[in-house]
Amino acid sequence: MSRVAYYRVSTDAQSIEAQRQALGGSFDREFTDEGISGATLAADRPGFAKLLDYIRDGDTLFVYALDRLGRDALDVQATVRKLLDRGVTLDVRGLGPIGRGVGELIVAVLAQMADMERQRIKERCDSGRAAAKASLAATGMTHRGKAGLGRPFAADAKTVAEWRKANGASIAQTMAHFGISKATVSRYCSA
Template sequence: MSNIAYMRVSSSDLSIENQRQVLEKYNIYKYFIDDAVSGKSLNGRIGLDDLLSYVREGDFVYVVALDRLARNQTDQEVISAELSLKGVTVVPLDLFDMLGLNEVPTEGVLKMVWDVINVVTRYKAEQERKDMLRRQKEGIKRAKLAGKYKGTVPKYRQNSPIKKNRYIYSEVIRRLEKREPIKGIAECLGISRNTVKRIRDR
């Protein structure tokens, strides 16, 4: 079990040493650094890649702020999932400062805080997905009322401009009428069982 530190600054105008001065009092065993590397994505962050490969179960990863690890929800989910699977706990010092804590809490509290962060992250991501689907559904409904929504045109249909697709459609219908099994139809025509079912349901 070791205290590991991750430091990142996004431009060469900023000094990584400011973060090191904050972190060095926490008995850091090893530092991983991304100097002048943007946090907008996970691409090109060699220090972070090395950190994720190095850490082991029971390690604590110290950061001066959680946004040093990730700047967006999706990346935070990815990093959090990988660290949690390895049994690693992140120690975001900015959060404890915001809570008015002068010292880093005990090991048990640290793990509890990290678990709460992960739960909140997953909840926020799920709510964002639900909101997106709701807005999409409402948009489709408005478009239908305005007569502008046409929906997705099926690939396999009777009037498809592609001869092969017309053939597959008619063969599926013919074989279904003969009560051939869906799995056999799909394998024979080189399409998925779900495609057969969609043609059947239409």
């Protein structure tokens, strides 16, 4: 009877540490998916797939929140049912152990709310992107005062390439001079 934890964050900029601290406790195994959207089906996430291979009848799976299992309502419900069918107890922080009947009803409602939130996030992103494009076309600046869409360049590519060539500098020297990553130097100098 193992105590198993599962953590998921949607972007590489986020960390699972807050989830780990909130769940506390010592676990026999921990599985993670970092930088993977909740829109990705649970079984298609590498960490969760490994969890499914590991977990057995009598084990307890701990998750920080139901939306960590996913943001697709039908997938979350199917995942919970699959776990319960295997004899696994699902323990969601703040809800406690989820069982058949009322527990599945609660899961259905919360999974639907997570799905709705995913749709609202997408709508907000699409709306912001459209406003930025419209403002950029009209004024040359986005609605937030940026000169373009996307992440700003770390440095001017032409300047980096010319400096490296003029100084016969290595990638490491160019990285240090401009304070940019190896990948950025390589990308700028190969263009």
